[in-house]
Each structure stands twice: as structure tokens, then as C-alpha cells.
Ligand code: ATP
């Protein structure tokens with residue numbers, strides 16, 4: 001009952017509830033008003049309150065935990081591990097902030113950070129937060145064009161980049177991409193700061209623009225930079241969405257509401273107390289990296305592990321070895337990553353002492369049952385699916401073991417998080433659907449603290465993209481869902497991923513699950529393809545666990561068809577099952593169904609800037625004969 005009671009309070013008396021939660025962080029000036037909702041759906045939390053994310057993540061812990069590890073940055077690429085205490089973090093962040101000031105970066109200025117998972121990326125983010133600059137981290141795996149798009153949207157005063165990243169032992173120089181992006185951008189940053197790890201000896205310098213971090217760091221020495229106290233609703237950072245459904249949106253986050261959401265979720269969702277260890281395998285360039293590699297664990301006084309490298313290097317047990325070595329309590333990863341590990345011997349898990357590990361959280365995409373089952377059996381710990389979006393910034397649907405551990409139901413990310421007034425509604429009438437019925441998952445505004453304030457520089461796009469779908473003012477998640485009679489919500493896929501076969505509406509996800517239940521299937525993607533007769537028909541693309549002999553293919557495809565019609569009926573019969581080597585995904589591991597569908601219908605595949613492996617799309621073109 002603990003969950004129900006707390007949840008009800010968060011919904012029925014949000015101001016009282018959040019006023020209490022706000023005590024978990026430090027306020028330089030306490031808020032004058034808890035919630036201002038005079039201009040719906042825009043809302044402002046903790047109005048008039050002044051605080052600072054960096055102060056809450058670093059300075060505040062010095063009194064009690066200066067010698068505790070704050071950050072452990074492990075790279076199995078460079079073979080360097082850095083163990084950084086809160087005292088050291090304070091020193092490095094101050095130095096970085098002094099360098100930013102020396103480069104003329106001030107409160108409100110944007111700073112684009114283009115770095116892999118290395119300690120300086122965290123120092124840079126916190127240094128921006130310290131002086132009130134608005135950071136926008138761009139995933140290091142993105143190429144010049146993606147970087148240029150984000151530069152032109154954020155218009156940064158400074159771009160901070162690593163000299164190079166590394167992947168699978170291969171050095172990937174960043175500087176040429178930075179130069180190309182700056183050349184492509186309409187408004188390139190006046191200054192570029194290079195943080196060198198000595199990976200790329202040939203970094204070309206552009207005089208008057210490029211600066212070297214090590215040189216400036218040496219000049220500032222142990223400078224201290226005072227914290228800039230920000231009004232709770234000033235922007236803290238921008239983060240662009242994955243771009244699965246189109247041009248990425250610049251999600252703008254605030255200061256006070258986000259700090260409070262981080263403090264609360266570390267306790268209630270992740271059950272990770274001050275002094276305990278959290279390991280999120282995300283990249284700092286994603287929403288999970290921001291919230292649960294940097295701000296959440298540090299605001300919570302925890303130790304945060306940051307990992308650069310493949311999950312299989314030096315062997316597929318590396319993550320569990322780190323869990324053992326650092327006594328990780330809360331681990332956070334993605335279904336994609338677990339599917340990679342699933343291809344290897346489970347003994348890579350069993351050989352480690354994981355007695356300190358309490359939970360594995362997974363998010364970012366649907367968690368299929370075979371993957372959940374495999375990792376759950378291997379770890380013998382709860383595997384907790386949680387659903388959120390870059391926009392929400394923290395879990396919207398989850399189990400909250402820090403409050404009350406409810407039984408896990410496979411396929412469901414659980415219940416609405418505290419403060420999230422969520423409904424499943426009929427897409428046409430906007431009325432709430434009955435339990436077990438499918439509808440659109442929406443959040444009734446005001447959005448809780450921590451969620452986006454707006455789309456950067458584009459309030460119109462914020463209104464239109466999220467609030468323009470129904471008569472009533474509701475935030476649309478743009479995902480389909482079902483809530484069962486016990487209150488568990490199941491995500492069925494994106495609202496643009498529905499197939500309408502002769503008037504029957506089928507979720508791509510349901511068909512994918514049917515296909516995936518075939519023992520040979522590693523992963524499946526289903527899209528609707530235009531059909532003269534039926535409107536649409538499902539088209540299936542699958543990858544196999546082990547390559548098939550060419551004379552096996554036809555039989556395998558037939559078996560998978562059978563699997564679909566057997567579980568969903570003849571109406572769901574796919575037009576074709578294509579067996580391929582790879583599926584097109586975004587750099588964050590999400591399926592690009594939009595592009596698959598466009599190719600199947602011989603249309604332009606659209607914005608491919610976030611595509612991970614162009615080879616995958618080439619193969620699709622080949623099998624489709626387009
Ligand atoms: P864009 O909005 O730019 O098209 P995106 O939606 O892929 O990109 P993200 O914010 O990274 O960008 O992803 C959020 C989406 O990921 C959710 O809307 C949902 O579709 C999916 N998702 C996240 N977590 C889960 C989960 N636990 N189960 C199912 N789907 C999930």
C-alpha cells in the first residue's frame with residue numbers, strides 16, 4: 001500500500017507533496033511558490049527558489065563524504081580507470097569552470113559537449129551547471145552532420161570536444177568531425193576547447209578558435225569558482241531526442257524541478273542511498289546518462305560508475321567484474337546491451353560475486369520476454385523495466401522498490417511514477433479506455449518536476465508536438481499502451497507504428513513478439529506496408545541468432561509466418577519475412593521503423609542523421625529491390 005498512498009498524495013496534493021520532496025536538495029533561496037500553472041501547459045516548479053545543480057551534486061557532499069568515491073570512470077578502450085572522490089571532483093569541476101570563464105562563457109550561454117564517456121565530460125557538464133551555462137551534450141558517436149544540426153539549433157558560445165574516442169580498439173578522431181561540423185554550421189561556435197587524451201597526435205589547430213584544455217587547466221591551477229545561483233526555472237541543459245520518428249527535438253530542462261526529481265528517484269525508484277554505488281552503462285550523450293550517470297547519483301551522494309568500451313571487452317563478463325569490484329548495488333542498462341551479452345556464455349555472469357547487486361534496471365525500448373527471462377535467471381535479481389523519454393528526464397512508468405517492491409510482470413514497466421498523472425485514452429474520443437483496452441498513453445499536465453520545460457527556442461513546437469493531439473490539453477507520449485486490471489501498464493509501440501489491415505488495427509510490437517518467439521530469431525522489426533486491397537499488410541524483417549544456410553531460409557520464413565498467424569490470426573499474416581544480417585537502428589539502439597516502412601513503400605527514408613550503421617539500410621534496400 002505504500003506505493004498507492006504515496007502516489008495518491010503526489011496526485012491529489014501535488015504542491016504539498018513536492019514542497020516536502022524539495023527539502024531533499026539545497027536551496028540558496030527557498031521557493032516562493034511551489035507550482036505556477038497560470039499558463040497551461042507550461043508550468044513552473046519552485047518559483048523564486050534559487051539553487052544550483054553543481055552545488056547539489058558536489059559541494060554539498062564535501063562536509064560528509066569528501067573522501068568517498070564520487071565518480072569512477074573506467075575505459076576498457078584506453079585501459080585507464082580514474083577513481084575520483086568528491087573532494088577531487090570539486091577541484092576538477094572548479095578548474096573546468098575557471099577555464100570556461102577564461103573563455104568568456106557566462107550564465108545562459110550554451111556549451112556543446114562532444115565527448116565520449118570520460119571523466120572530463122562529467123567535469124564539463126558540472127562546470128557549466130556551476131556557472132549557469134546551458135550544456136548540450138551530443139553523443140560522441142554522431143558524425144559531423146548531426147553535430148552541425150545541433151550546433152545550429154543551440155548556437156553555442158563554446159564547443160568542448162575530446163581529441164578522439166575509441167571503439168573496439170580503434171581510434172576515432174573527433175577533431176576532423178568538429179571541423180567539418182563547424183564548417184557546415186550556419187552559426188559555428190567562436191571557440192573550440194579540445195580535451196586531449198593523447199589518442200590523436202595529429203590534431204590540427206585553428207588559430208584564434210581552438211584552445212587546449214590541458215594548457216588552460218595548468219594556468220587556472222586550483223582556482224575556485226563561486227556557484228551561480230539560478231532561479232529554479234532557468235534552463236540547465238538541452239538534450240536532443242533520439243530522432244526515431246523525425247528531426248530531433250531540443251528538450252529543455254530546468255534547474256530546481258530536475259534536482260528534486262533526481263533526489264527523489266534515486267531513493268524511491270533506484271533504492272540507492274548516499275554512499276551506495278550505481279552503475280549505469282549509458283553514454284553521457286543520452287537522457288539516462290544525464291540523469292543516472294551524472295546528476296542523479298551525484299545529487300544523491302552515491303558513487304557513479306561511468307564505462308567507456310564494449311560490453312564484451314576484454315570479455316563479456318566485464319560489467320559483472322566491475323559490479324563485484326566496486327560493490328555496485330543498482331545497475332542500469334538497456335535491453336539492446338543485454339541482448340549482446342545473451343549471445344555469450346552465462347558463466348561470464350556466474351563467475352562473479354554479485355552479492356552486493358540488488359537490481360538491474362532496463363529502459364529505452366521494449367524489453368522482450370526472452371531477454372528479461374535470460375538475464376533474470378542468470379542474475380537471480382529483480383530485472384526492472386522502466387519506461388521514459390528524453391522529454392520526461394526520469395522514469396514515468398516503473399516499479400518503485402525504494403517505496404514498495406511489487407511483483408514484476410513481464411512485459412510491463414509497471415506503474416505511474418510519483419507525480420505522473422497518466423492515463424490510457426481512446427485516440428478518437430479522448431476518453432479513458434477500460435482496463436485491458438488499448439489506447440494512447442498520455443500525461444495530464446502539469447508535468448511533474450524534472451520533465452522538460454519546453455522545446456528549446458520553440459514553444460510552438462512544444463505545444464504542437466506534445467499537446468496538440470486531443471481536444472483536452474494532454475501530453476501525448478506518442479506511444480500505445482494497455483493498462484491491466486491490476487494497474488500495470490504495457491507499452492505496445494509508437495502511435496505511428498500501427499498497422500491497419502482491412503480495418504483491423506495491429507500493433508507492430510505484437511507481431512514482433514510473435515515472430516521473436518521462434519527459437520532462431522535474435523530480433524524482429526515489423527512495419528506496415530501499403531496494400532491496394534487491405535490498406536496495409538505487415539512486413540517482417542528478422543535477424544537470426546546464428547546465420548542460416550541458404551537452403552534453410554524459405555522454411556524458416558514459413559515457420560515465422562506460421563508463428564504470427566498461429567498467435568494473432570490470419571489477419572496478421574505478413575506479406576513477407578525478410579531474413580537480414582542487421583536491422584537499421586538509431587545510435588541509441590532504437591529500431592528505425594519509419595525508414596524501413598518508407599523503403600518498403602518506395603518512399604524517401606527521411607532523416608537518417610541518427611542511423612547507426614548505413615550498411616544495415618543498404619542491405620534492406622537490396623532485399624527489397626529498391
Ligand atoms: P524521437 O522522439 O526523436 O522520435 P525517441 O522517441 O526514440 O526519438 P527517446 O526519448 O530516446 O527518443 O525514446 C523514448 C521512447 O523510447 C519512448 O517514447 C518509447 O517509445 C521507447 N521506450 C523507452 N523506454 C521503454 C520501455 N521500457 N518499454 C518500451 N518502450 C520504451
Ligand code: MG
Nearest residue numbers: 241245389478
Ligand atoms: Mg520520442
